[in-house]
Amino acid sequence: MNDEITNVAGDSKAPALDRTGASPEAIISHYDKGEDFFELVLGPELIYSCALFEGDDDLAAAQRRKLDYHIEAANAANAKRVLDVGCGWGAMLRRLVDHAEVPHVVGLTLSPSQANWIRRQPRPGLEVVEQDWRDHKPTRRYDAIISVGAFEHFVQKGLDPAKKLDTYREFFDFCDRMLVAEGKVSLQTIAFSEPHEGHPLLEKTFPDSDLPLIWEPIAAAEGKFVLTTLRNDRDHYYRTLRLWEKNLLAHYAEAIQLVGESAVADFRRYLRLSATGFRTGVVSLLRMSFQKKD
Numbered sequence: 001m002n003d004e005i006t007n008v009a010g011d012s013k014a015p016a017l018d019r020t021g022a023s024p025e026a027i028i029s030h031y032d033k034g035e036d037f038f039e040l041v042l043g044p045e046l047i048y049s050c051a052l053f054e055g056d057d058d059l060a061a062a063q064r065r066k067l068d069y070h071i072e073a074a075n076a077a078n079a080k081r082v083l084d085v086g087c088g089w090g091a092m093l094r095r096l097v098d099h100a101e102v103p104h105v106v107g108l109t110l111s112p113s114q115a116n117w118i119r120r121q122p123r124p125g126l127e128v129v130e131q132d133w134r135d136h137k138p139t140r141r142y143d144a145i146i147s148v149g150a151f152e153h154f155v156q157k158g159l160d161p162a163k164k165l166d167t168y169r170e171f172f173d174f175c176d177r178m179l180v181a182e183g184k185v186s187l188q189t190i191a192f193s194e195p196h197e198g199h200p201l202l203e204k205t206f207p208d209s210d211l212p213l214i215w216e217p218i219a220a221a222e223g224k225f226v227l228t229t230l231r232n233d234r235d236h237y238y239r240t241l242r243l244w245e246k247n248l249l250a251h252y253a254e255a256i257q258l259v260g261e262s263a264v265a266d267f268r269r270y271l272r273l274s275a276t277g278f279r280t281g282v283v284s285l286l287r288m289s290f291q292k293k294d
């Protein structure tokens with residue numbers, strides 16, 4: 001198989017017709033609080049997803065370990081072209097270029113402020129596009145796809161279960177079209193461990209988004225991909241969230257100055273509620289890799 005994509009027609013700027021996940025507006029309402037605020041909580045690399053701890057790793061070391069874990073799981077080191085679906089503020093893209101020596105990386109985000117932040121630290125071969133993956137229509141395939149902490153936004157709450165699964169299938173169909181033969185996807189997502197009503201605070205914090213059930217990503221990949229690794233690292237998300245809260249408390253007054261008292265209080269409640277969810281096992285943190293079938 002060559003790496004040209006010839007079966008995807010259409011204007012890459014055309015909006016997706018049947019969108020079932022968080023809209024750009026919903027994403028902006030959460031992620032565009034401002035980098036100064038998120039930097040206080042997440043640290044200078046602005047990595048907004050569960051870290052991967054070993055021993056007494058601090059947050060920065062565990063976040064780097066997580067980036068490298070996915071790079072290895074997707075077989076992305078030394079690859080020619082890698083796609084990051086939901087690239088946030090670009091830490092994975094920078095790691096791929098600076099450390100894994102990938103000459104061309106593309107990141108997709110729905111947040112203009114994230115895209116602009118990434119563009120302020122340019123690297124040769126690093127490209128960020130403000131685009132839903134449903135609208136992404138490159139002309140060449142990727143060698144690997146990484147997606148960390150974005151799957152949680154792909155469907156809206158209240159969607160019919162069959163339609164929800166169809167949307168996840170659509171994502172794996174997209175990955176299948178985008179990847180070269182035997183290409184890999186490394187995916188990280190929060191999932192409900194069993195059917196659950198959710199929580200109003202989470203709905204307020206992340207509007208228009210719903211979590212997958214633990215089995216849904218695997219079911220959605222069936223037929224196109226083989227599951228090659230699967231871990232539930234919920235204890236790592238508990239630890240990450242507690243460290244984010246510690247950072248927030250250490251910079252409380254500054255955080256209030258930046259986004260106001262009620263937003264800070266809501267954010268702290270969200271961190272604590274999520275930590276409890278991971279501690280009790282209501283939610284899981286899945287890291288899974290898939291290989292494209294022949």
Ligand SMILES: C[S@@+](CC[C@H](N)C(=O)[O-])C[C@H]1O[C@@H](n2cnc3c(N)ncnc32)[C@H](O)[C@@H]1O
Pocket residue numbers: 021022027031046047048049085086087088089091108109110111114131132133134147148149150153154
């Ligand atoms: C929690 S952040 C995770 C960012 C980054 N991967 C990290 O680990 O720091 C979720 C990201 O997914 C992006 N996102 C959500 N839905 C998306 C979609 N349908 N297409 C592209 N990006 C999406 C958001 O814009 C945001 O950048």
